[in-house]
Amino acid sequence: MTQTTSDQDALKGGRYLPIAEHGLIGDLRSVALVGTDGTIDWYCCPCFDAPSVFGSILDAERGGCFELAAAIPARTKQFYFPDTNVLLTRFFTEDGVGEVQDFMPVDSGSVEAKRHRLIRRVLCVRGSIPFRARVAPRFDYGALPHTLRMVGDVAVFDSGGLSLALTATVPLEVDGPDARADFKLAEGEAAVFALDQVGGEVAPRSCACAEAERQFTATVAYWRNWLSASRYRGRWREMVHRSALTLKLLTYAPTGAIVAAPTTSLPEQLGGERNWDYRYVWVRDAAFCVYALLRLGFTGEAQAFMEFVTRHVSPGEVKPAGPLQIMYGIDGRTELPERELAELEGHQGSAPVRVGNDAAEQLQLDIYGALIDSIYLYDKWAQPVSSDQWDNVCALVDWVCEHWDQPDEGIWETRGGRKNFLYSRLMCWVAIERAIRMAHRRGLPADLPRWRECRDTIYRRIHSRGWSQARQAFVQEEDGDVLDAAVLMMPLTKFVAPTDPKWLATLDALTQDLVSDSLVYRYDRVASPDGMRGDEGTFSICSFWYVEAMVHAGRVDEARLAFEKMLTYANHLGLYAEEISHTGEQQGNFPQAFTHLALISAAFNLDRALG
Structure with missing residues (x-):
């Protein structure tokens, strides 16, 4: 630069x-x-x-x-x-x-x-x-x-x-x-x-x-000693290792917490109001970080986060939004009241500046799948979970079996009312399915008949009410017609075969409606109002999910081109914010863990497909 x-x-x-x-x-x-x-x-x-x-x-x-x-x-x-x-x-x-x-x-x-x-x-x-x-x-x-x-x-x-x-x-x-x-x-x-x-x-x-x-x-x-534990030897080593070093910087050593980003209120649109405080532990983001770091061979961070979860998640203490809160303070606190700092003008005049985050009180059912999937991978790739940890997993899965069919605010933390989001259903399926795998592999006690019945019910519900005949695609919410990039996770979570005709039709629909030169928008905000004013850019984690989905679908050359294009949107140091504007500028809090963990996963899977 x-x-x-x-x-x-x-x-x-x-x-x-x-x-x-x-x-x-x-x-x-x-x-x-x-x-x-x-x-x-x-x-x-x-x-x-x-x-x-x-x-x-x-x-x-x-x-x-x-x-x-x-x-x-x-x-x-x-x-x-x-x-x-x-x-x-x-x-x-x-x-x-x-x-x-x-x-x-x-x-x-x-x-x-x-x-x-x-x-x-x-x-x-x-x-x-x-x-x-x-x-x-x-x-x-x-x-x-x-x-x-x-x-x-x-x-x-x-x-x-x-x-x-x-x-x-x-x-x-x-x-x-x-x-x-x-x-x-x-x-x-x-x-x-x-x-x-x-x-x-x-x-x-x-x-x-x-x-x-x-x-x-x-x-x-x-830093060099820490990075030497990486097992990645692929084509994009410099970018992957920069992403790993960035994720490590976002960990809070005293507790094992992993923050979503180290900044607050950097705008998703200059002059807009989509300015949020990301300096907290989102269960979803941190769980995905665990996956990315485990992929590279970093087990210490995964263990520290598992200890954080064990200390601060008590399945027996069920709150209105369930036993698992969507985010926690870096010390495990649950109260994160949101307020506006009216005396600050905001980055380039983008007010309001907010500290705290009221989304902590939202119901987001997908977090159960993200967390239990990370526990499953930790148990598989790092070290077996303890009996107490397994008891907690069972309690969480039992709660999911009771509550998976509720409307919620969804992965994108919309403030326009709860809906029956497909992604939330998908990740509830993941929560139960991964727990069943753990129980089978290690012979752990579980109410398997009930879990299997619930898992299969969710599977059929998604196929019957999450599929739009009119759009020929899986869509944002049940019985709807709006596309949502979150469904890119369907083949990545092994819910649907990556070459299933229904999935390939969905991938084509997403490409047509939400993709712009390899960059992916989250959803059509006109067709699906989210309760906030202003526009936003393309969402970088979705762009890397898109790369992975194409890899799994066998479209490897297209995936590689899309991946290489995404690398050109990094800053001069290889860092990414949350979004990219229509002119190619970085938008949102910076750097964003979501983006960097998705880059690692996309690079890993693309390397493997290229041989």
Whole structure:
């Protein structure tokens, strides 16, 4: 990715970088987004769903940021240090070449892990370059004032509930509530900035160039050691491994939670209202992540998520929406009240900015299938589930047998009323079918006659009421005629043979109505109102599902072309948001676990088909 300073200003409209113009760093507790201009404009401390400290991606004036860039006109390029989540932003000027190395050390130590250290190391590799830095935190989404005091060479930002300490190897200046530094580096020279959470057991600590070098080396070694466990050796190794590294960044090490995305309210349409908080554990998304990571050989993350589920899912405690909530906080909490931050203008003026998510209270029956399928795969590919875990599975399946035929809000979390969605029926079938497989393979106790009867009833219901004679396709809801890309999961879950004439007719119908140059829309919003205003782009997970469906249908050449086209929509680092606009821009929260896990699965199955 190459841009001039004037190009960047044009893209920002003077204020914002596009969503895709960012890289991601993290420490398995939180992340920071680093723009191609060298600015950190999103960072929540001390965890994913904490209020933002830097949030200028959502409000350029009030959100706060950490700027670090060449002080003269420069072209920039951004890339990851190979096989790691260490991000490098290079500045090419008339006077020389410099780079900023951004990373967050991954530390499991009880005290140092609480430091949440963010390191920015600046180097001049050719010539000499003047740099400027401005550290302007705005606590609690910009709502909470703070004080700034210098303690020796350390700048301490204190908001009352959270204190951050900034140390640097160059002099810092106080500029109102912000800290600044202007400095010049000659070839071979370096400067280091380190931002720590301090308080309690964690005292401010400087980060000299030698320590930054040690932490850089240790962080590189951590990521490379983690990635070395991957079993993927296919054609798209770089993209698959970048997706795996991204999914790992979205895990919360203290509990085993996996967040859907590390951001909130990045718009699905510029100027639209489809702006949601994704910094939570969606059972569906996390379960699919487990599948993708297990495919590659990463069992530790699967085990950690299974332990999260065991701790926080109690089938005996049945709530109005069932024993399983669609999402949880990263600490397992169930209350995620949604509110709007009216004082923030939103990314490029896309309001409202929301924190929390009321969809947590929705009924989405498909999550039972997603979770039990991931447990089935964990039992098969990692280690056998325990007797207590099996008892929980049985309780969940028994509940599904009682409640599968209810209308619900569905996979897309519509806010236009409950319907009898086919996808929800499909995944209820998956929940029961996978549990039956586990019981047979391991001889586990289960009410198999009842389970089999219910499984078969759902199967026949889908074929009788989910099939539209008029459309010659499986459709979004029972007795309807609207197409929905979620049905692409039918052959992927082994519900229908991938060459079944009814399925091939469905695939053709989806191609005609919902596919645009390999990109797939979720559904026709005009024919199926979802309770929200505004348009949306194509949904990237659906585009990768489409690739897989074509692979299974034997249309391998078409699948490969569609897959290669999808790769061109990644950003300069191989990262994806949730959606792609009609002009090819990334839309929605970024990066999106859903998209990256689907890329891994599509690549794996396409590789296998190509031989």
